[in-house]
Amino acid sequence: MRSKPVEMTVLRRVGEPRLFESRRVLTLILTAALAWSLLNVGWSDGVLHAGGLAALREMGGALLTPDLSGEVLAKLVGSVWRTLAYAFAGLSLALVIGFPLGLVASGVLRSDGGGRDPFRWAARLLLAHLRAVHELVWAWLFVAAVGLFPMAAVLALALPYSGILGRVFAELFQDVPEGPLRALRSAGASETQVFWHGRVPFVLSDALSYTFYRLECGIRSATVLSFVGLGGLGFHIQVALADLAYSRAWTFILGLIAMIVLVEAWSSAIRRRVTL
Amino acid sequence: MSTLRPTESPRIGFVHVSIVAALVMLVSSWVFVLGWDRQQSFSFFSTETAGRAWGFIQDLAGVGRTSEPAYAQLSEWSRTARLAYDTLAMSVLAIMLAAMGALVTFMLGARNVMGGGGLPAGVTFGLVRASWAFARAVPELVWALLAVFVFSPGILPGAIALAIHNYGVLSKLAAEVVEGMDMRPVEALRSSGAGRGKALVYGVLPQALPRFMTYLLYRWEVVIRTTIVVGFVAAGGLGMEFRLAMSNFHYTTVSLVLMWYLILVLGVDAASAGLRRLAR
Amino acid sequence: MAVLLDGVSRRYGETLAVNNVSLAVPSGQSVVLVGPSGAGKTTLLRLMAGTVKPDSGGVSLHGQDLAGLSPGRELAGLVGIVAQQYDLVANLSVLQNVLAGRLGSWGLWRSLMSLVAPREKPLAMQALTRVGIVDRAYRRASQLSGGEQQRVAIARVLVQDPEVVLADEPVASLDPARAEDVLGLLTGVARESGKTLVASMHAVELAAKHFDRLVGVRDGCVQFDSTPDEVTPEMLDSLYELEGLCA
Numbered sequence: 016m017r018s019k020p021v022e023m024t025v026l027r028r029v030g031e032p033r034l035f036e037s038r039r040v041l042t043l044i045l046t047a048a049l050a051w052s053l054l055n056v057g058w059s060d061g062v063l064h065a066g067g068l069a070a071l072r073e074m075g076g077a078l079l080t081p082d083l084s085g086e087v088l089a090k091l092v093g094s095v096w097r098t099l100a101y102a103f104a105g106l107s108l109a110l111v112i113g114f115p116l117g118l119v120a121s122g123v124l125r126s127d128g129g130g131r132d133p134f135r136w137a138a139r140l141l142l143a144h145l146r147a148v149h150e151l152v153w154a155w156l157f158v159a160a161v162g163l164f165p166m167a168a169v170l171a172l173a174l175p176y177s178g179i180l181g182r183v184f185a186e187l188f189q190d191v192p193e194g195p196l197r198a199l200r201s202a203g204a205s206e207t208q209v210f211w212h213g214r215v216p217f218v219l220s221d222a223l224s225y226t227f228y229r230l231e232c233g234i235r236s237a238t239v240l241s242f243v244g245l246g247g248l249g250f251h252i253q254v255a256l257a258d259l260a261y262s263r264a265w266t267f268i269l270g271l272i273a274m275i276v277l278v279e280a281w282s283s284a285i286r287r288r289v290t291l
Numbered sequence: 292m293s294t295l296r297p298t299e300s301p302r303i304g305f306v307h308v309s310i311v312a313a314l315v316m317l318v319s320s321w322v323f324v325l326g327w328d329r330q331q332s333f334s335f336f337s338t339e340t341a342g343r344a345w346g347f348i349q350d351l352a353g354v355g356r357t358s359e360p361a362y363a364q365l366s367e368w369s370r371t372a373r374l375a376y377d378t379l380a381m382s383v384l385a386i387m388l389a390a391m392g393a394l395v396t397f398m399l400g401a402r403n404v405m406g407g408g409g410l411p412a413g414v415t416f417g418l419v420r421a422s423w424a425f426a427r428a429v430p431e432l433v434w435a436l437l438a439v440f441v442f443s444p445g446i447l448p449g450a451i452a453l454a455i456h457n458y459g460v461l462s463k464l465a466a467e468v469v470e471g472m473d474m475r476p477v478e479a480l481r482s483s484g485a486g487r488g489k490a491l492v493y494g495v496l497p498q499a500l501p502r503f504m505t506y507l508l509y510r511w512e513v514v515i516r517t518t519i520v521v522g523f524v525a526a527g528g529l530g531m532e533f534r535l536a537m538s539n540f541h542y543t544t545v546s547l548v549l550m551w552y553l554i555l556v557l558g559v560d561a562a563s564a565g566l567r568r569l570a571r
Numbered sequence: 572m573a574v575l576l577d578g579v580s581r582r583y584g585e586t587l588a589v590n591n592v593s594l595a596v597p598s599g600q601s602v603v604l605v606g607p608s609g610a611g612k613t614t615l616l617r618l619m620a621g622t623v624k625p626d627s628g629g630v631s632l633h634g635q636d637l638a639g640l641s642p643g644r645e646l647a648g649l650v651g652i653v654a655q656q657y658d659l660v661a662n663l664s665v666l667q668n669v670l671a672g673r674l675g676s677w678g679l680w681r682s683l684m685s686l687v688a689p690r691e692k693p694l695a696m697q698a699l700t701r702v703g704i705v706d707r708a709y710r711r712a713s714q715l716s717g718g719e720q721q722r723v724a725i726a727r728v729l730v731q732d733p734e735v736v737l738a739d740e741p742v743a744s745l746d747p748a749r750a751e752d753v754l755g756l757l758t759g760v761a762r763e764s765g766k767t768l769v770a771s772m773h774a775v776e777l778a779a780k781h782f783d784r785l786v787g788v789r790d791g792c793v794q795f796d797s798t799p800d801e802v803t804p805e806m807l808d809s810l811y812e813l814e815g816l817c818a
Contacts, residue, residue: 037568037569037570038500038501038504038569038570040569041504041566041569041570042504044566044569045387045390045504045507048383048387049383049384049387051380051383052380052381052383052384052387052446052450053384055376055377055380055384055446056384056445056446056447056450057443057445057446057447063441063442063443066440067440067441067442067443068441070440070441071440071441074437074440074441097323099316099320100319100320100323100324101320101324102320103313103316103317103320104317104320104321104323104324107317107320107321147516147553147556147557148516148552148553148556149516149517149519149520151432151520151523152519152520152533152549152552155533155537156347159347159537160343160344160346160347160348161340161343161344161347162340162343165323165324166324166325166336169324192657194654194656194657194658195657195658195659195660195661197654197658198652198654198658198659198671198724198727199660199671199674200643201620201622201643201646201647201650201651201652202647202651202652202671202672202674202675202727202728202731203643203644203646203647203648203672203674203675203676203731204643204644204671204674204675204682205643205644205674205679207679208674208677208679208682211682211683211686212660212663212667212671212674212682212686213660216660216661216662216663217660217661217662219662220662235428235430236430238430238433239430239432239433239520242432242523242524249430249432249433252433252436253436256436256437256440268429268433271428271429271430271433272424272425272428272429275428276424276428281309284305284309285305285306285309288304288305288306
């Protein structure tokens with residue numbers, strides 16, 4: 016029995032919940048972290064770039080007057096299509112990889128919950144590593160390794176996303192309530208039937224919801240893959256900014272925003288009709 | 292007993308159309324990705340690719356080079372240590388700035404807080420929500436491209452870019468927490484005489500803060516992964532070193548940077564998990 | 572005998588949940604176990620369902636000893652269960668939930684096909700008509716009220732068509748009016764189909780209204796076993812008293 020300091024015991028008797036202590040510690044840590052990070056900014060060189068303020072003003076103005084010439088719009092449509100294609104292909108591959116991995120990692124395939132199942136731990140490890148690396152880093156590595164292929168972009172997107180999806184699916188499978196499953200078993204269902212009639216319907220709506228959220232992220236990521244030389248939108252934005260053509264850059268950025276907003280609206284419409 | 296007739300089985304609905312549309316999109320995407328491939332002199336799925344990939348892996352490991360690989364040299368580690376430190380600082384600055392922005396605006400974008408305030412409240416709500424959507428929709432990298440024009444080089448442009456994007460993300464998450472919250476404590480405070488603002492602060496914040504801190508920490512894990520990428524264009528931290536090394540074909544240095552990257556990512560994941568336990 | 576418990580006992584850690592209980596239920600009878608929570612009613616039902624094995628004594632259903640059988644397919648033809656709540660698959664339609672009663676007879680392929688295009692619809696529709704909610708057939712199960720969900724559970728048991736129906740606190744989560752309706756439905760269905768029904772309830776007055784045989788259970792023992800008219804206020808008091816041992 017460890018002896019605790021008197022003050023702590025008194026506080027606990029008075030009723031001050033322990034939670035508040037740890038949360039205050041957390042707030043302190045976060046504030047300290049902020050202060051530390053601020054110290055690392057090179058304040059001596061000045062916050063703003065030499066022409067920074069002017070650039071900011073110009074950017075703001077250009078936002079209101081995006082370049083809508085035919086040539087630019089044509090490029091916009093083309094790059095939007097390319098971005099969408101990469102995102103869809105990448106997400107579908109991520110699902111194909113992530114779903115089975117997530118299923119194994121959840122441990123629900125084993126009757127004992129997979130506590131000591133080596134496959135389960137292997138799956139969890141694999142998912143963690145897939146998740147660790149950003150898609151752009153994967154993309155850069157693939158391109159350096161084998162060259163400019165759309166497939167490289169798709170793989171670069173699919174690998175980290177499969178890790179993320181897999182982990183989420185694993186948790187969803189674990190969270191299925193036991194009551195309905197027990198009822199199905201008593202009605203005579205075999206374990207496989209319990210899985211398909213009990214777990215899958217429950218997981219499906221949340222999984223669908225999360226996958227659509229990831230699709231949105233995937234579109235943003237696909238845009239960004241241009242920086243490695245693949246894909247369309249990011250490349251055009253980069254070029255426009257290199258030319259200091261802010262209006263043209265905003266056209267592409269606004270196109271990107273429009274695409275994302277539409278996908279977001281579509282996915283919430285679906286989610287509303289499918290979830291509980 | 293009255294006779295009850297079953298309702299007709301659901302006809303073709305929005306969901307069915309969407310599924311078909313998604314499948315069409317899926318198939319055409321793959322056709323595009325695999326078909327466009329023909330432009331290269333060889334296919335992605337070939338022994339040529341495999342050979343190249345293997346060669347690259349060997350380059351990363353430093354096989355066949357005369358000099359010692361970068362990741363085996365202590366001097367290289369200590370040189371890049373400063374960059375890793377900067378990258379960490381960038382990620383912390385970014386997430387904290389984003390959090391501060393979110394804390395200021397999140398209640399203004401919550402439906403149950405702003406509802407019933409008439410036109411000015413409605414307009415504020417709309418503007419605040421729009422700012423989040425705008426901030427969120429633009430990828431961090433694009434914000435970074437813009438930020439380098441405005442801010443002097445160092446960790447600031449990257450941090451600001453990450454902060455703007457994540458401000459949008461955190462604000463939306465926080466607003467959803469508020470919208471799902473029990474408003475009775477707030478009403479109770481108001482009925483005991485507190486003004487609208489004070490009632491919100493005392494009623495909403497204590498409930499929302501723990502969840503908010505959890506989201507902050509989860510988001511930090513995402514931010515550290517993106518910080519290296521933002522460094523590519525914003526010329527700060529490990530990202531800059533990665534880009535330089537790639538351009539100069541110093542592949543063993545690339546390996547070194549990747550090792551630092553993994554250390555940072557795993558470290559932040561662990562720190563975040565530990566801190567999250569404090570937030571409970 | 573439809574249900575025969577012969578001197579069964581069951582212990583959970585320190586507690587003796589069921590203490591040497593013997594009970595015989597003839598085929599077609601509707602029996603209700605009444606008593607306070609923690610009395611052992613649920614354990615008794617679980618013993619009858621075969622989901623829990625007794626530490627001593629035997630359980631048999633229609634002459635079949637449950638000792639060797641495991642819950643699931645083997646027992647589905649003998650026993651069907653209606654639980655207190657939360658046992659419908661929330662995301663599936665009412666129709667799909669009712670058809671789940673047939674899973675014991677379907678192979679894997681047919682079950683999967685049924686998820687996409689429901690098989691044996693007329694059977695399910697008939698059951699739903701009997702319980703009075705056929706107009707809800709295509710709704711998602713989670714969209715139904717508590718009382719309606721219990722009706723779906725009853726319809727599922729109808730489709731499953733076991734010899735014995737066990738109901739563990741079937742109306743405890745419902746308000747008095749709904750509870751009355753659902754209980755009447757449950758006992759009515761059991762009577763019409765000639766099935767044996769064993770239920771557990773803690774609301775004695777309600778139980779007395781619908782069942783012909785009341786078994787008082789307390790601290791793992793049977794306190795009394797009689798028809799509603801024979802139950803005296805003293806017997807009920809002894810059931811719900813704070814102190815007391817087995818007779």
